[in-house]
Amino acid sequence: xxxxxxxPAILNGLLTGAVYALIALxxxxxxxxxxxxxxxxxxxxxxxxxxxxxxHKLLGLxxxxxxxxxxxxxxxxxxxxxxxVIGPAAHGSDSNILLVTLGLSVVIxxxxxxxxxxxTRTIDVPxxxxxxxxxxxxxxxxxxxxxxxxxLVAVLLWALLTRSDTGKAIRAVAxxxxxxxxSGIDVSHIYAVTFGLGAACVAIAACLLxxxxxxxxxxxxxxxxVAFTIVxxxxxxxxxxxxxxxxxxxxxxxxxxxxxxxxLGQIGIFLMFILVLxxxxxxxxxxxx
Amino acid sequence: xxxxxxxxxxxxHAGYGEVEILRGIDLEVGQGDIVAxxxxxxxxxxxxxxxxxxxxxxxxxxIEFDGHAIHRERPPAIVASGLIHVPEGxxxxxxxxxxxNLDLGSYxxxxxxxxxxxxxxxxxxxxxxxxxxxxxxxxxxxxxxxLAIGRGLMAEPKLIILDEPSLGLSPLLVEEMFGMxxxxxxxxxxxLLVEQNVVQSLDIVxxxxxxxxxxxxxxxTPDELRSNADLKRAFLGL
Ligand SMILES: Nc1ncnc2c1ncn2[C@@H]1O[C@H](COP(=O)(O)OP(=O)(O)O)[C@@H](O)[C@H]1O
Ligand SMILES: [Mg+2]
Numbered sequence: 001x002x003x004x005x006x007x008p009a010i011l012n013g014l015l016t017g018a019v020y021a022l023i024a025l026x027x028x029x030x031x032x033x034x035x036x037x038x039x040x041x042x043x044x045x046x047x048x049x050x051x052x053x054x055x056h057k058l059l060g061l062x063x064x065x066x067x068x069x070x071x072x073x074x075x076x077x078x079x080x081x082x083x084x085v086i087g088p089a090a091h092g093s094d095s096n097i098l099l100v101t102l103g104l105s106v107v108i109x110x111x112x113x114x115x116x117x118x119x120t121r122t123i124d125v126p127x128x129x130x131x132x133x134x135x136x137x138x139x140x141x142x143x144x145x146x147x148x149x150x151x152l153v154a155v156l157l158w159a160l161l162t163r164s165d166t167g168k169a170i171r172a173v174a175x176x177x178x179x180x181x182x183s184g185i186d187v188s189h190i191y192a193v194t195f196g197l198g199a200a201c202v203a204i205a206a207c208l209l210x211x212x213x214x215x216x217x218x219x220x221x222x223x224x225x226v227a228f229t230i231v232x233x234x235x236x237x238x239x240x241x242x243x244x245x246x247x248x249x250x251x252x253x254x255x256x257x258x259x260x261x262x263x264l265g266q267i268g269i270f271l272m273f274i275l276v277l278x279x280x281x282x283x284x285x286x287x288x289x
Numbered sequence: 290x291x292x293x294x295x296x297x298x299x300x301x302h303a304g305y306g307e308v309e310i311l312r313g314i315d316l317e318v319g320q321g322d323i324v325a326x327x328x329x330x331x332x333x334x335x336x337x338x339x340x341x342x343x344x345x346x347x348x349x350x351x352i353e354f355d356g357h358a359i360h361r362e363r364p365p366a367i368v369a370s371g372l373i374h375v376p377e378g379x380x381x382x383x384x385x386x387x388x389x390n391l392d393l394g395s396y397x398x399x400x401x402x403x404x405x406x407x408x409x410x411x412x413x414x415x416x417x418x419x420x421x422x423x424x425x426x427x428x429x430x431x432x433x434x435x436l437a438i439g440r441g442l443m444a445e446p447k448l449i450i451l452d453e454p455s456l457g458l459s460p461l462l463v464e465e466m467f468g469m470x471x472x473x474x475x476x477x478x479x480x481l482l483v484e485q486n487v488v489q490s491l492d493i494v495x496x497x498x499x500x501x502x503x504x505x506x507x508x509x510t511p512d513e514l515r516s517n518a519d520l521k522r523a524f525l526g527l
Pocket of ligand 1: 308331332333335337
């Protein structure tokens with residue numbers, strides 16, 4: 001295959017992969033701290049895409065402006081969901097949390113199906129089809145922005161977790177709950193903050209996706225399947241693993257699309273997923289951070 | 290008995306699920322006191338500590354600390370009031386550096402004095418300063434115990450509960466640890482020392498309670514307890 005085709009495919013894969021990584025980041029963070037898979041993650045992404053869509057349609061807000069409203073709003077929503085719905089409903093049992101998030105995803109998706117029908121919608125932004133030449137390839141400007149913001153969010157999240165008291169408390173609760181409680185850390189608050197951060201990641205991802213993507217009531221599910229692959233690939237609970245895993249998966253998908261045809265791109269991801277589960281069940285990054 | 294105790298536990302009952310572990314505990318610790326709760330494995334010492342810090346709910350009875358009833362408070366509020374519990378098994382944060390562990394000791398309380406308290410902890414445990422950037426999980430057992438106590442000190446406790454600080458340490462280190470606990474008390478810190486190690490504990494405390502099957506069966510000064518025939522038979526092997 002010619003380099004002039006290969007390089008753009010790899011670059012485009014990285015752009016997609018960064019947004020995948022952002023979605024996976026929220027999933028892996030919640031897993032690392034609460035030790036559960038949040039089954040409502042996909043439904044939250046769909047809801048965020050609808051929110052970004054309607055903010056543009058009804059209020060004329062550009063998604064890059066809406067992100068400053070939607071990410072704090074989704075943080076608050078995620079916080080409240082965990083603190084006042086999931087936590088109390090779970091009665092401290094992990095398998096209950098799992099079921100509650102599963103139930104939530106069914107409720108959210110059906111509510112959206114009811115209100116918005118199964119229609120697929122898109123928005124028009126002036127920069128939707130802008131491209132810039134990079135290393136001989138023409139890259140979509142909104143997707144480049146998506147890449148930059150997703151990487152920035154990952155770095156900020158990492159800084160939060162390693163530098164701030166709240167971030168350190170999150171890591172403390174992840175590994176040693178009793179020790180954290182006895183240090184005066186409010187575990188239900190930290191669980192809710194973590195869930196809120198996961199939801200905020202999804203809201204940011206939605207604002208980055210909507211200029212070049214579409215929304216319908218089921219769109220989140222596909223993304224979360226990929227995100228789950230990334231989480232397993234990068235090591236469950238590992239933030240750097242999610243970022244690197246996301247980029248890697250984006251490139252694999254893009255190359256598979258190139259060689260096998262666009263519609264088969266995702267096959268490569270799931271093939272890789274199965275191989276990793278067989279040979280490196282702890283993930284490519286090894287450590288269970 | 291102290292006239293105006295810092296900690297006063299009256300008729301405390303607590304347990305897990307159907308099982309009642311503590312069956313009416315009465316206990317007091319005065320300002321500047323050092324008091325031991327002694328008993329063999331499984332009698333309910335750790336359950337008592339967990340009830341004092343709000344992790345295990347008190348089912349009956351009262352806990353007063355520093356003039357306030359705390360038996361219905363959640364753990365963060367109890368930490369904020371200055372009752373600090375250094376748990377059995379250290380429970381440090383293995384994935385984080387020694388200094389991050391210490392920082393989290395002041396998460397709820399005394400955050401303003403963090404830098405100066407960290408210096409103080411390093412002065413008490415110079416080994417921790419050498420290991421400040423190392424992951425806590427890589428420390429030796431003795432160093433982890435120092436870190437757990439150091440993390441507790443970061444909150445400027447009014448009362449520190451130490452649950453079996455000598456567990457798993459070499460005899461030499463146990464000696465060192467008890468000496469250090471005594472020094473902390475001499476500097477004015479009230480200590481509730483919870484131990485199976487009866488002989489060495491009696492050497493450093495003002496008073497002790499003997500716990501058996503969830504009840505206090507004896508209490509008194511070390512001299513009184515050492516001369517008690519039952520205790521000699523049960524614990525001192527004399
Ligand atoms: N989380 C728990 N759930 C049920 N029973 C427990 C739990 N923790 C301790 N126990 C039981 O409570 C009793 C007292 O335990 P504990 O307070 O740890 O004793 P000690 O600290 O004196 O060794 C033991 O019989 C123990 O098996
Ligand atoms: Mg114990």
